[in-house]
Amino acid sequence: MAIIIIPFWMNDRLEEEETGKKLSFCPTCDREVEFSVVRVRRKRALNSVVTISNKDLGEFLVCPSCGGRFPYRPPPGYS
Numbered sequence: 074m075a076i077i078i079i080p081f082w083m084n085d086r087l088e089e090e091e092t093g094k095k096l097s098f099c100p101t102c103d104r105e106v107e108f109s110v111v112r113v114r115r116k117r118a119l120n121s122v123v124t125i126s127n128k129d130l131g132e133f134l135v136c137p138s139c140g141g142r143f144p145y146r147p148p149p150g151y152s
């Protein structure tokens with residue numbers, strides 16, 4: 074069993090920003106829906122004040138009907 078120590082003064086939070094809409098096929102709902110295009114960034118903050126890293130996790134399509142998330146575009150530099 075591994076013990077992971079996370080410094081209490083550091084926290085990661087995900088920041089989501091809706092960048093648009095896109096009509097696409099949802100495999101869960103089995104029909105075309107208007108997805109929300111959501112850009113997700115991970116921010117690591119020191120004492121919730123100073124942002125020391127800002128990682129772009131790429132964009133996701135979020136289905137308004139079932140809440141499913143699908144990768145829209147791989148993040149830059151991702152291979």
Ligand SMILES: [Zn+2]
Pocket residue numbers: 099100101102103106136137138139140141
């Ligand atoms: Zn759906």
